Amino acid sequence: MKEDFLHYVWQYKKFSFSNLKTVSGELLTVINCGQYLQLSGPDFFNAQIIIGDQKWAGNVEIHIKSSDWYLHHHEKDEAYDSVILHVVWEHDTPIFRKDNSELPVLELKDYVLKEVVRNYQELTSSKSWIYCENQLGSVDEFVIKNWQERLFFERLERKSLSIEQLLQETANDWEAVLFYMLAKNFGLNTNGEIFLKVAKSIPFAVLRKERFEVENLEALFFGRADLLPMEPEDLYAKALKARFDYLLQKHQLETIFIEPVQFFKHRPDNFPTIRLAQLAMLYHKESNLFSKLIDTKDVEQFYKMFSISISDYWQTHYQFDKESPKKKKQFSNSFIDLLLINTIAPIKYAYAKSLGKEISEDLLELFYTIPAEKNAIIDKFSQFGCKSKSAFDTQSLLTLKNEYCNKSKCLQCAIGIQLLKV
Incomplete structure (x- = not known):
């Protein structure tokens, strides 16, 4: 009990x-x-x-x-x-x-009521993955969909808390907050926190001034991430190193230590060098990125906005001083989907909330058009009869698993309450 x-x-x-x-x-x-x-x-x-x-x-x-x-x-x-x-x-x-x-x-x-006690004991008596795994398929779809919508917005609300913290740090500079969050998500799970530190080490006012030359942005990003070789061989690597030293002096940036980025277990297209070069090109190509993302609603428009290539050097390299066959290395739709889910949608939600605007329906429509994510948690739910058709389903199910199932909050879950009804 x-x-x-x-x-x-x-x-x-x-x-x-x-x-x-x-x-x-x-x-x-x-x-x-x-x-x-x-x-x-x-x-x-x-x-x-x-x-x-x-x-x-x-x-x-x-x-x-x-x-x-x-x-x-x-x-x-x-x-x-x-x-x-x-x-x-x-x-x-x-x-x-x-x-x-x-x-x-x-x-x-x-x-x-004895039936309530019996149902509770049945619900919580055994667990191999989640308590209701053997009963999940019997729950009315209407109950699940309504609960998923609540979970979806709970997830957005939780993500908005980190945005509010960044806003305090940047004196409510939404462009800077977007840059920080994009940087973190460009780093994926492995390098996300390191990329965030790299972004925070570059005042956004400096990025605004230097964005007109992509080489300056690359110099700042690679220099702060300690990816520039100590004794570079390529002319481009030498030039970036010289630019970085110059930019440090020009903007009076302090020398800082950030832990090394990780290449291990990444496919070459996800190497931190490639992701930082793509981030540099994005900010070189796109001015007023925040307002453009806020105004954009259609997923195809987002794909078009992020359809940028990479600088010439990185089309033939994955690391400094090591040439490789030429490849444009553009953003994949699946990577843009991750940016939409983890950065752009939370930013849009938090910004609308700060203005007192209601954009729930717009966000739901957007997530209905983003393909379902693929991971072990989503696969498990599918095995137990809860299949995902879109990112709306997967985001809500991830919240269900992490915030309710893992914490045994069956009695705060609409599915658990439904199973206890007599």
């Missing part, structure tokens, strides 16, 4: 209301179970009950055992002085208020 199950029972009134009595034998009538806020302090706020002939209004605290009150040190917390009823599964000790009056207790185990 877990406390969140008792929260569910109380919130959704899954217990018999007739002949309720406190452990001291007084008749109990529940008028209003209160509001479940999931904040610090008592579990349910503004409940209304009648004990005997006395009507009470206040808060309700829920525990597995009565003694948990003392285990959690509620007797020392003034926030619990307003508790009017202690709801427990098992009463094992009396609880006293500061004025030495005994706190009324309702022992729930004799009142909870």
